[in-house]
Amino acid sequence: MREQLAKIREDALSRLAAVRDSGELEELRVRYLGKKGEMTAVLKQMGRLPAEERPDMGKLANEVRAAIEEKLAEAKKRVDAQALELKLRAETVDVTIPGRVPDIGHRHPMYIALDEMKEIFIGMGFTVVDGPEIELAELNFDRLNAEEGHPSRDWSDTFYFDRDSRVMLRSQTSPMQVRAMDTLPLPIRMVAPGRVYRKDEVDATHSPMFHQVEGMVIDRGVTMADLKGTLNTVIRKMYGENTQTRFRPHHFPFTEPSCEVDVQCHKCGGAGCPTCKGEGWIELLGAGMIHPHVLEMAGIDPDVWSGWAFGFGLERTAMRRFKIDDLRLIFENDVRFLEQF
Ligand code: PHE
Numbered sequence: 001m002r003e004q005l006a007k008i009r010e011d012a013l014s015r016l017a018a019v020r021d022s023g024e025l026e027e028l029r030v031r032y033l034g035k036k037g038e039m040t041a042v043l044k045q046m047g048r049l050p051a052e053e054r055p056d057m058g059k060l061a062n063e064v065r066a067a068i069e070e071k072l073a074e075a076k077k078r079v080d081a082q083a084l085e086l087k088l089r090a091e092t093v094d095v096t097i098p099g100r101v102p103d104i105g106h107r108h109p110m111y112i113a114l115d116e117m118k119e120i121f122i123g124m125g126f127t128v129v130d131g132p133e134i135e136l137a138e139l140n141f142d143r144l145n146a147e148e149g150h151p152s153r154d155w156s157d158t159f160y161f162d163r164d165s166r167v168m169l170r171s172q173t174s175p176m177q178v179r180a181m182d183t184l185p186l187p188i189r190m191v192a193p194g195r196v197y198r199k200d201e202v203d204a205t206h207s208p209m210f211h212q213v214e215g216m217v218i219d220r221g222v223t224m225a226d227l228k229g230t231l232n233t234v235i236r237k238m239y240g241e242n243t244q245t246r247f248r249p250h251h252f253p254f255t256e257p258s259c260e261v262d263v264q265c266h267k268c269g270g271a272g273c274p275t276c277k278g279e280g281w282i283e284l285l286g287a288g289m290i291h292p293h294v295l296e297m298a299g300i301d302p303d304v305w306s307g308w309a310f311g312f313g314l315e316r317t318a319m320r321r322f323k324i325d326d327l328r329l330i331f332e333n334d335v336r337f338l339e340q341f
Helices: 002-017 022-033 038-048 051-090 109-123 175-183 224-239 292-297 314-322 328-332
Strands: 134-136 167-169 188-197 209-219 245-252 255-264 281-290 306-313
Touching (some): 002 051, 022 051, 109 209, 175 188, 209 224, 255 306, 281 292, 314 328
Antiparallel strands (some): 134 167, 255 281
């Protein structure tokens, strides 16, 4: 038994001296000091010794155990230090390496055009207001003189939420005229940009979701001449002093008289090309003098107050501004396209 203990000590100490990682270390600890380890196996034989030998043997066993434990602790220190060293080396940060510059991105071209437009209107004393995309048909249609049975209320053109056709995705920003008349004090000068929805198929000039910028002025003695002057000023600020515009008679239920406003085609300068479909002109907006009945429905006396309103197509405005010839590019969000602006 004495020899057994001596052998265990010698083995254990030499193996522990050579240990390289914490896995090996744990293996050795279990092998020598574990419940089923070599020391335990030896101690189990103690009972068979004559009584007078037991104290000596017990003392020896304790010494061997203590020696192994000490060596274990020492080996653990060494292995831990090595592991830390490795970890530090692997995780070194070289502060002299140049950093990676993050891609910051920038405003979308349509919003650049919108911001320019807002700036111009704010400079002319307009306030910018915001309203819901989920709208009551009452405001989108009834209060704008488009009663039951009006063709634009048809299910084939409009996204409704309910069978009774009372709640819908607004098909135009014009209900913002009504909201402004109902909430703002007179006189009013406001613009209201936002999304609108119609059941259109996607092509180079159509999308079921697009943006409009509504505008409205109500004051005493406001005329069509003010409308023309204001719109021409805005369009020339956006597109250049020499930009030609064309006011064409049109019909909207909530304005009378009504017009559509075109701007000369940027591609061909008016000669006619595929971009303007041979017209030489690109339609930008609808406008007109607010119908007296619309004022009356908002409780505004048309004998005292008059006003006008307009609705820009924002995509078209941006396309003309940046010479983009396909509407789909605005929504596809291809970074190669967007980076050009
Ligand atoms: N809301 C109209 C449209 O979507 C445009 C418009 C706005 C016309 C304001 C007149 C006045 O076509």
